[in-house]
Amino acid sequence: MTRQNPLTLATPIKSSEIENLEFLLLKMRGDLENGVNEEFENLGTIHYLRLVVLKSKDPEGNVFPGIPTRFVFSTDYDGDEEQHLKDLAAKTPSFLDKLYSCCEGYPATNARTTENRLAYLKQWRIKSAAFFAGAPGRTLPQIKQENNLRNYIWHFINSGNWKNKSPGEIHKAIKENVLGQSEFQWVKEKAKLPSENWLGMAMLGLILLVLLPFIIIWILILHFVHEINDKPLGKTPSQIDATHTRKLEEYEDLHNQNQFTQFLIMRPGFMRLVTFFGLMAFAKGLINNLFVKGKLMDIPTIHFARWIIMDDNKHMLFFSNFDGSWQQYLGDFIDKSGWGLTGIWSNTENFPKTNYLFTGGAYDAEHFLAWSRYYQIPTAVWYCAYPNLSIKNVMNNTYIRNEIMETPSEQASEKFLKRF
Amino acid sequence: METLDLHDIQGYIVRGYKHMKFSRYVLLHITDATAAKKFIGDIADSITNVTHFPKTNCLNIAFTAAGLRALGMKESNISNFSREFSEGMTTPHRQRLLADFDSSDPQKWRWGGPNNTEPHLLLMVFGTDEPTTLSYYTQLEQQFTAAGMKDIFQIDGLTLKFNKEHFGFRDGISQPIIKGTDRNGPPEDYVNAGEFIMGYKNEYNVYPDTPILEENQGDVSALPLDPMGTGKKDIGRNGSYMVLRQLQQDVEGYWTFMNERTKNEDGSVNVAESNKLASKMMGRWPSGAPLVRFPDKDPCGEDKDDDYYTKFFNYQDNDKDGLKCPFGSHIRRTNPRDNFEDNGQKQSWKLTRRHRVIRRARLYGCPIAGSPTNFIPETEVGLMFTCFNSDISRQFEFISYTWANYPKFLQLYNDPDPVTGIREVPVPGTEQNFTIPDTPVNKYITGMKSFITTRGGAYLFFPSITTINYLTTI
Numbered sequence: 001m002t003r004q005n006p007l008t009l010a011t012p013i014k015s016s017e018i019e020n021l022e023f024l025l026l027k028m029r030g031d032l033e034n035g036v037n038e039e040f041e042n043l044g045t046i047h048y049l050r051l052v053v054l055k056s057k058d059p060e061g062n063v064f065p066g067i068p069t070r071f072v073f074s075t076d077y078d079g080d081e082e083q084h085l086k087d088l089a090a091k092t093p094s095f096l097d098k099l100y101s102c103c104e105g106y107p108a109t110n111a112r113t114t115e116n117r118l119a120y121l122k123q124w125r126i127k128s129a130a131f132f133a134g135a136p137g138r139t140l141p142q143i144k145q146e147n148n149l150r151n152y153i154w155h156f157i158n159s160g161n162w163k164n165k166s167p168g169e170i171h172k173a174i175k176e177n178v179l180g181q182s183e184f185q186w187v188k189e190k191a192k193l194p195s196e197n198w199l200g201m202a203m204l205g206l207i208l209l210v211l212l213p214f215i216i217i218w219i220l221i222l223h224f225v226h227e228i229n230d231k232p233l234g235k236t237p238s239q240i241d242a243t244h245t246r247k248l249e250e251y252e253d254l255h256n257q258n259q260f261t262q263f264l265i266m267r268p269g270f271m272r273l274v275t276f277f278g279l280m281a282f283a284k285g286l287i288n289n290l291f292v293k294g295k296l297m298d299i300p301t302i303h304f305a306r307w308i309i310m311d312d313n314k315h316m317l318f319f320s321n322f323d324g325s326w327q328q329y330l331g332d333f334i335d336k337s338g339w340g341l342t343g344i345w346s347n348t349e350n351f352p353k354t355n356y357l358f359t360g361g362a363y364d365a366e367h368f369l370a371w372s373r374y375y376q377i378p379t380a381v382w383y384c385a386y387p388n389l390s391i392k393n394v395m396n397n398t399y400i401r402n403e404i405m406e407t408p409s410e411q412a413s414e415k416f417l418k419r420f
Numbered sequence: 421m422e423t424l425d426l427h428d429i430q431g432y433i434v435r436g437y438k439h440m441k442f443s444r445y446v447l448l449h450i451t452d453a454t455a456a457k458k459f460i461g462d463i464a465d466s467i468t469n470v471t472h473f474p475k476t477n478c479l480n481i482a483f484t485a486a487g488l489r490a491l492g493m494k495e496s497n498i499s500n501f502s503r504e505f506s507e508g509m510t511t512p513h514r515q516r517l518l519a520d521f522d523s524s525d526p527q528k529w530r531w532g533g534p535n536n537t538e539p540h541l542l543l544m545v546f547g548t549d550e551p552t553t554l555s556y557y558t559q560l561e562q563q564f565t566a567a568g569m570k571d572i573f574q575i576d577g578l579t580l581k582f583n584k585e586h587f588g589f590r591d592g593i594s595q596p597i598i599k600g601t602d603r604n605g606p607p608e609d610y611v612n613a614g615e616f617i618m619g620y621k622n623e624y625n626v627y628p629d630t631p632i633l634e635e636n637q638g639d640v641s642a643l644p645l646d647p648m649g650t651g652k653k654d655i656g657r658n659g660s661y662m663v664l665r666q667l668q669q670d671v672e673g674y675w676t677f678m679n680e681r682t683k684n685e686d687g688s689v690n691v692a693e694s695n696k697l698a699s700k701m702m703g704r705w706p707s708g709a710p711l712v713r714f715p716d717k718d719p720c721g722e723d724k725d726d727d728y729y730t731k732f733f734n735y736q737d738n739d740k741d742g743l744k745c746p747f748g749s750h751i752r753r754t755n756p757r758d759n760f761e762d763n764g765q766k767q768s769w770k771l772t773r774r775h776r777v778i779r780r781a782r783l784y785g786c787p788i789a790g791s792p793t794n795f796i797p798e799t800e801v802g803l804m805f806t807c808f809n810s811d812i813s814r815q816f817e818f819i820s821y822t823w824a825n826y827p828k829f830l831q832l833y834n835d836p837d838p839v840t841g842i843r844e845v846p847v848p849g850t851e852q853n854f855t856i857p858d859t860p861v862n863k864y865i866t867g868m869k870s871f872i873t874t875r876g877g878a879y880l881f882f883p884s885i886t887t888i889n890y891l892t893t894i
Binding site for chain 2: 154157158162165166167170236237238239242245246249250252253254256300323324325327328331334335363364365366367388390392393396414417418420
């Protein structure tokens with residue numbers, strides 16, 4: 001099974017070139033909306049690509065001293081990072097040159113080689129603290145192939161006459177037809193799918209149980225030392241700068257999927273940091289063992305998400321790619337995993353008033369939604385390789401592919417046919 | 421339970437004025453703020469609140485953001501209203517959420533669009549019949565004309581027998597019931613007042629965002645303080661946001677489509693099948709009876725005005741697979757009841773309550789209750805869609821985008837709401853279908869067509885009586 005991974009590069013922009021880069025990105029965004037996407041499709045492994053100009057300041061405009069404005073290049077891709085970086089350097093040189101000639105230390109025009117491009121990229125890598133893939137193991141070619149298969153079968157079913165046929169007979173007819181098509185020979189091999197690792201979950205549970213007394217004491221100290229003194233933002237949605245929100249909305253709901261980028265400031269202190277990394281470890285445990293079937297904390301719309309801690313643990317960057325609107329996404333977070341969200345994000349500044357790490361916070365819906373917008377920053381360019389597929393579609397397509405090769409019971413055949 | 425200040429809340433949000441069969445909506449443009457404020461002051465005492473039960477006429481009033489500006493409200497105060505309201509319905513982003521494209525493009529609207537005179541104020545006049553309404557309206561007209569207000573759009577609304585809309589379906593069933601009012605209905609329909617009326621707790625158990633005065637202006641003495649404790653005056657309390665959209669209905673196209681897709685082999689109309697297809701898309705039969713409870717045929721040969729036939733149902737107990745009521749049908753997606761995605765029943769009811777609106781549709785044009793055999797109206801017909809909510813983004817826009825227009829709803833691939841969500845020109849490279857779960861294979865209605873066109877629209881503030889009086893002092 002090929003894994004999907006996150007790449008994040010954060011590179012200082014030459015201060016004289018910030019505006020030029022922003023202009024270039026704006027043009028790239030426009031071209032992309034008009035279907036110019038060869039640079040992104042070239043590799044055949046990039047599910048999502050996101051480019052961000054990371055201003056070195058908080059939402060009020062206060063500058064972070066000693067940190068330059070950075071250009072963030074990020075992808076969700078198939079395979080390992082080494083190969084991905086090599087591919088980028090070898091197959092998209094003009095794309096990189098265009099972007100990175102605005103950045104500090106990029107090789108001069110006549111001195112660029114695949115090797116020094118690669119070396120340059122490597123030097124700006126940042127690790128993700130946690131990473132979630134909605135459909136783990138599905139490579140980009142596989143997602144596209146499986147969708148073609150689903151569409152083909154859908155048309156086959158819709159154009160047939162199935163009167164007096166049993167579900168089993170219909171399944172058989174579909175299977176025979178698909179196997180007769182030269183372009184679908186790959187279905188003979190089933191896709192490997194991750195499944196829940198209950199042993200891992202039991203281990204995780206055990207560890208938590210052992211640590212529980214310490215966790216309880218920790219949370220109590222956290223509450224009485226930090227939380228009661230923490231300042232929430234205290235704004236409602238109507239009190240957030242409308243120009244800021246409008247700018248974010250310009251790049252929303254253009255497709256059936258959307259992106260979300262937040263740049264947050266960690267609350268200071270050792271306790272906060274330990275709490276945060278503890279929760280990240282817990283999240284990773286859940287992501288690897290439990291959330292392997294299209295849902296993150298029961299939210300069924302997230303394709304990829306990542307948490308990044310940077311600048312000596314001072315800042316956090318959060319990226320996600322999801323189905324549907326911002327309002328639905330944030331609403332789902334509150335409704336389905338408000339506690340988890342609160343546990344993680346309450347370690348960042350101005351988060352709504354939280355008690356005992358997991359309560360309050362996101363459940364204070366009006367203040368939470370306002371806070372979310374407040375720390376959201378514009379994504380300059382966002383590319384999705386399959387904007388017309390929801391994560392549910394992606395999952396369903398793989399199930400179709402795997403179930404087609406089976407010889408199912410009548411009941412299972414009925415279930416199979418319900419997938420269309 | 422919180423006690424509502426019923427005398428301070430305008431009546432239309434709680435009561436549909438069913439016995440007021442005739443209505444006239446008029447959109448006004450203010451030219452003289454002082455005179456306009458005097459006019460509002462003059463009619464303030466006649467505005468119907470929830471505790472009034474007038475015999476012949478009702479009157480309600482709403483304002484656009486431009487209207488508040490025209491009355492002299494400061495920008496800093498207008499910007500504390502919800503952004504949806506202060507920016508209006510026609511921004512590019514909102515156009516995408518509401519799918520106002522092609523013929524429905526705000527550029528082509530008759531009112532409320534960027535090419536129309538700005539509406540400032542909406543008067544809604546209701547009466548038991550046409551003459552009573554119009555004689556009352558004429559008095560008002562003399563007053564607002566004298567106050568220098570220009571009538572930029574007016575439209576008369578009707579209520580048909582059994583509350584049918586022009587496609588022929590009973591409308592306005594299963595409304596949420598605001599807790600703290602005297603209405604009755606199924607327990608799951610009771611919703612916290614704050615979902616619809618500002619100043620009370622909503623379904624998150626917090627106070628909804630409310631417009632507060634950033635800078636005091638006018639006589640603020642009667643205004644309450646912001647419940648969130650900022651110490652500022654609240655002009656939202658007992659008020660709501662009102663969504664108004666003029667939706668033209670192509671009744672002929674609608675029934676021609678249904679007839680065409682279900683015709684007999686000899687080409688003749690199959691009335692029963694045509695009716696059934698239209699009902700599968702709606703999720704209810706023309707009488708309002710839900711398919712979940714009556715999957716095979718409409719139980720009301722003669723329409724009955726009886727809650728028994730139209731209410732009291734859920735999806736998980738009786739129709740988990742959508743075999744009776746398709747997942748993609750209009751009523752199942754715009755009010756998923758106990759079947760909100762894959763949540764359990766109790767959680768679903770809870771989540772659904774966070775996305776409801778109070779609807780108040782009135783029909784315009786020569787009345788027709790469409791059917792497979794009667795579908796050619798004498799004039800243009802449609803409805804004035806009206807709804808109330810305290811968070812336009814989480815309620816009206818969420819229902820429109822996430823539930824109705826979004827083709828990826830639940831596990832679907834290419835299925836927007838078959839009644840309200842179909843685009844006139846599909847997004848290039850995509851199809852628009854309607855999936856009817858069936859055995860052994862689902863049925864697919866492909867090449868769905870749009871039969872509704874937006875002709876105008878606005879987001880309005882539907883203030884409390886206190887705020888209406890306050891506005892005359894700014």
